[in-house]
Amino acid sequence: MMPLVGDREERRRAAREAVVQARLEAERPWWQRRLFAWFISLPSRFWRSLKWWGRELGEGAFEVLLGLVALVFVLAVWMLGSWAWQTAPVPTGVLIAAAVAFLTFGGVEFFRDRRRGRLAMTAVIAFCFVALWVVPYVLF
Template identity: 65%
Template sequence: MGDHDREARLGAARVAVLQARAEASRPWWQKRAVAWLTCLPVRFWRGLKWWGRELGEGVYEVLLMWAVLAFLFAVGLLVSWAWQTAPVPTVVLVAGALAFLAFGGVEFFRERRRGRLTMIAVAAFGFVALWVLLPLVGALPYLLF
């Protein structure tokens, strides 16, 4: 049985050597043409994926910027409507929200944070900071170039 395995391996090695010699004897232009034709669909698909990623990122940034601006506009309209309806409670509500956000901003830059209210204030500050800064950061490349 060992001789049979050895003969089979030698036969497979001979076939592999003959195939390698046949491949090496082909002209360079045939090798390049086959390589180019076989890699063409892969290159096309990679290019398509790259363009999809780039366009998707741009569309995502623009849509996110418009969503943030629409949110800020809606909040501004609500505050304006509340001011016209009841100015004193609106001032109290806006002052409380700003104080809560300021507290969160102060606690955000401290090393030690304690309690749930502090963490909620920090989260609120981070949320508002991201929603306010995101349209500015997202639109910055479009404004510069």
């Protein structure tokens, strides 16, 4: 299908206008072009800076929140263990022995070449978690 004559004229007029605008831009001094480019890029740089600060502050706040949750969890486990020991020492001792056995199983599975099943992976994760909490106290 052939383009209409009016459409061709419209495109030629738009091309001429673009050439005129490019020549006007080229005639401006370099410092005006650079200042204009800097001024135009200012909003995007501002938003990128805000997004970066938001990410950094968000990560920091999340780490603090996660640390507080971990401390509350440890405190709750300690309080429950203390209450359980005062209430029924024999079942609490059995529970502690089972937890130690589970962590030992996780340690054995951690150093094996091949792990078996979800229970083994859970034990390995529990072993690594406890090891990461205990090793700094033993070393330092």
